[in-house]
Amino acid sequence: MLERYSRPEMAHIWSLDNQYASWLKVEIAATAAWSKQGHVPAEDVTAIREKATYNVERIAEIEAQTKHDIVAFTRNVSESLGDERKWIHYGLTSTDVVDTAQGYRLKEANEIIREDLEEYKNVVAEMALKYKDTVMMGRTHGVHAEPTTFGLKVARFYSEALRNIERFERVAKAVETGKLSGAVGTFANVPMEVEEDVMAELGLTPQPVGSQVLPRDLHADYLNTLGLIATGLENFATEIRSLQRSEIHEVEEGFGKGQKGSSAMPHKRNPIGSENITGLARVVRGHMITGMEDITLWHERDISHSSAERMILPDTTSLIDYMLHRFTGILKNLQVFPDTMLKNMDRTYGLIYSQRLLLKLVDAGLSREAAYDTVQPLTARSWDEQIQFRPLVEANDTVTQYLSAADIDDAFDYHYHLQNVDGIFKRLGLLK
Secondary structure, three states: OOHHHOOHHHHHHOOHHHHHHHHHHHHHHHHHHHHHOOOOOHHHHHHHHHHOOOOHHHHHHHHHHHOOHHHHHHHHHHHOOOHHHHHOOOOOOHHHHHHHHHHHHHHHHHHHHHHHHHHHHHHHHHHHHHOOOOEEEEEEOOEEEEEEEHHHHHHHHHHHHHHHHHHHHHHHHHHOEEOOOOOOOOOOOOOHHHHHHHHHHHOOEEOOOOOOOOOOHHHHHHHHHHHHHHHHHHHHHHHHHHHOOOOOOOEEOOOOOOOOOOOOOOOOOOOHHHHHHHHHHHHHHHHHHHHHHOOOOOOOOOOHHHHHHHHHHHHHHHHHHHHHHHHHHHHHOOEEOHHHHHHHHHHHOOHHHHHHHHHHHHHOOOOHHHHHHHHHHHHHHHHHHOOOHHHHHHOOHHHHHHOOHHHHHHHOOHHHHHOOHHHHHHHHOOOO
């Protein structure tokens, strides 16, 4: 994890110290579960709970010799105990501890991401409602199309946020799992009841069937969902970047006192936060591919997935936490310019009302083909000669034969295009 893109709470979860703390939780919970089966004396469990500890530096010393991190860890823990040390790692294989502890840490990470998603959703909802009726130019292919509102534009990202939360809750639950089924997943040396008790103590769900490792499609699904969340943020960030262009300038990222936009050009105010989100989304999507490739392992397990997961799970969860937090802050401080939005609607000489005019002619009795062939030449002349569209309409004999002055007035009224905004917001749950 890069410190630049990690917040302290998430960095702690993936720290080496917390890795060992999680491993110890699993070992202690397993010993307690064995005691419930009558196999480990209760006093030994009490002693282990009270005395078992580890030392990061000492584990490193032992691992340098053993070349095995779990062996180094369990030997160091045993050094803090008396005769009860014999119950540490009893009947377990390394991945029983590693995968279960990883599920536990993912659970911790999910709690942070869940809060991030909720705050992001709430900020987007607030923005959508604030600008629900703020008219602006709707664009398709980057070209002026028909009027919309800035709130409706934002509402699309709110809807996406709801879908991402739903996806996240499903995959979060799936990876908050563990296994203590032994070397090839047969429970030969650990009763199923021990696994069930350990998972209950840690707040995890037992995996119905596994090999020596948890099924990695669970993690791939999780990473794919985080990739969708990152891409959703990029989607919104790209919109801000486009709308902040000098030629449009309908929104602008907050620019703090003393902030510099360029080392060369003092006038520059760049959408650097949104660009940061765009770049990091590419990294997260790259981890999706690695997660998919980690699914296929030889027989009941190999460790080809292990080295990759040591990077992609901490990095992806950390990046999602960082991205959600940063982009939520960008939205909170986003400057919106309604007057510019309204002004930009006139940059295409009123051509944005061409479909409304077309449909009025059809409603008045003209065939669609004839109506289209009447309106299109007028739009071409308006655009090519850069003159207002409406005077051309009012001077056209075919148009005036079918439409009154009031009809033309109505065709050029942007409010017509906004009549269903409230209905959309109600369907989305943003209005009652």
